[in-house]
Amino acid sequence: MSWKSHIEELRARERLAEEMGGAERVARQRSQGKLTVRERVAFLADPGSFHEVGKIAGKAGYGPDDQIAEFLPATMVFGRATLDGRPAVILGDDFTVRGGASDASIAGKMLMAEQMANEYGMPIVRMVDGTGGGGSVKSMEQNPRTYIPTTPAWEWLVANMQHVPVVSLALGPCAGLGAGRVAASHFSVMVKGLSQVFVAGPPVAKAIGENVDKEGLGGWEINGRNGVVDNVVNTEHEAFAQARRFLSYLPANADELPPVIASTDDPKRKEQFLLDIVPKDGKTPYMPRKIIEAVCDKGSFFEIGALWGRQVVTGLARIDGHPVAILAGDPFFLDGAWTADACDKVVRHFDLADTFHLPIVHFVDCPGFAVGVKHEKSGVTRKGVRA
Numbered sequence: 491m492s493w494k495s496h497i498e499e500l501r502a503r504e505r506l507a508e509e510m511g512g513a514e515r516v517a518r519q520r521s522q523g524k525l526t527v528r529e530r531v532a533f534l535a536d537p538g539s540f541h542e543v544g545k546i547a548g549k550a551g552y553g554p555d556d557q558i559a560e561f562l563p564a565t566m567v568f569g570r571a572t573l574d575g576r577p578a579v580i581l582g583d584d585f586t587v588r589g590g591a592s593d594a595s596i597a598g599k600m601l602m603a604e605q606m607a608n609e610y611g612m613p614i615v616r617m618v619d620g621t622g623g624g625g626s627v628k629s630m631e632q633n634p635r636t637y638i639p640t641t642p643a644w645e646w647l648v649a650n651m652q653h654v655p656v657v658s659l660a661l662g663p664c665a666g667l668g669a670g671r672v673a674a675s676h677f678s679v680m681v682k683g684l685s686q687v688f689v690a691g692p693p694v695a696k697a698i699g700e701n702v703d704k705e706g707l708g709g710w711e712i713n714g715r716n717g718v719v720d721n722v723v724n725t726e727h728e729a730f731a732q733a734r735r736f737l738s739y740l741p742a743n744a745d746e747l748p749p750v751i752a753s754t755d756d757p758k759r760k761e762q763f764l765l766d767i768v769p770k771d772g773k774t775p776y777m778p779r780k781i782i783e784a785v786c787d788k789g790s791f792f793e794i795g796a797l798w799g800r801q802v803v804t805g806l807a808r809i810d811g812h813p814v815a816i817l818a819g820d821p822f823f824l825d826g827a828w829t830a831d832a833c834d835k836v837v838r839h840f841d842l843a844d845t846f847h848l849p850i851v852h853f854v855d856c857p858g859f860a861v862g863v864k865h866e867k868s869g870v871t872r873k874g875v876r877a
Contacts, residue, residue, distance in 0.1 A: 653743055837877050
């Protein structure tokens with residue numbers, strides 16, 4: 491008995507899965523300036539390294555001859571790949587299939603991706619584009635039972651934050667659990683004009699009397715400046731590059747040490763301008779990033795969270811090839827006094843360093859905590875104590 495016919499049937503179903511939500515919906519995705527989920531995987535992963543899991547998961551309709559007449563793939567594509575030669579799990583929402591809502595997918599697919607990253611000890615990169623797990627109102631109306639809110643795979647999202655590097659790229663409108671999946675990460679990126687992150691979209695906001703569009707509700711001007719996302723970029727390709735670079739400083743998991751590389755920068759190099767860059771009068775600000783770049787290996791500083799909590803500068807860098815976490819005061823903003831946002835930013839960054847065994851290099855210039863009614867209302871005292 492030959493398995494040839496079965497293999498041919500499998501390949502035929504895989505080709506159906508590669509059509510995603512169909513030609514019309516794929517065209518609509520591209521007309522919005524967005525890549526498809528399979529294009530995103532191809533650009534993010536090393537060429538030829540992606541090994542997909544659950545490719546033919548989805549919903550099929552059969553004709554009278556018991557052959558597949560129609561097929562709607564799951565709303566997520568995931569598998570293992572390498573990023574710059576290092577293994578990782580990649581998970582992407584397919585907005586062409588019901589806007590990425592989970593009711594069209596096999597419920598366990600997202601869970602399996604998160605669980606695989608945790609159990610294999612691999613970083614995970616989520617490319618979020620849609621509700622990504624919360625389901626749709628339509629599916630709830632068709633459900634024969636009372637809907638009890640659930641958070642699929644959330645226990646694994648929480649576990650991963652303690653064990654493996656987690657990167658989330660917001661590459662479209664991310665609502666509900668999709669927004670949560672963006673925020674539940676060690677590093678997140680959104681694309682200007684392309685992605686929005688919110689608990690619920692404009693129609694729900696309208697129900698409470700707020701008339702606002704997607705960008706006004708959850709665009710980069712909001713989430714890039716409030717700390718919901720870390721970095722903001724102009725294109726999807728920049729987001730992929732930032733994901734790879736962030737992971738390059740971190741170990742595969744919390745049981746390993748950060749990767750050390752051979753440095754081409756002389757560790758004994760001395761920059762003479764450091765003798766003069768900090769003014770003696772204490773009132774004139776200076777550029778802290780110039781100091782960071784001079785002390786660390788050339789070109790190695792990768793800033794995180796540049797648009798929020800701007801009284802402090804945080805990021806990753808290397809010193810003689812060794813990854814380190816960077817913290818510096820920025821006197822251009824309130825003389826470097828820590829606001830509530832700055833405190834949150836410091837805590838988040840130190841949590842990252844603690845989880846993945848990164849030494850912290852602190853360029854200290856802080857006059858204290860921000861003073862005044864505005865800052866007291868923001869809870870600076872409590873947040874300052876934690877920081």
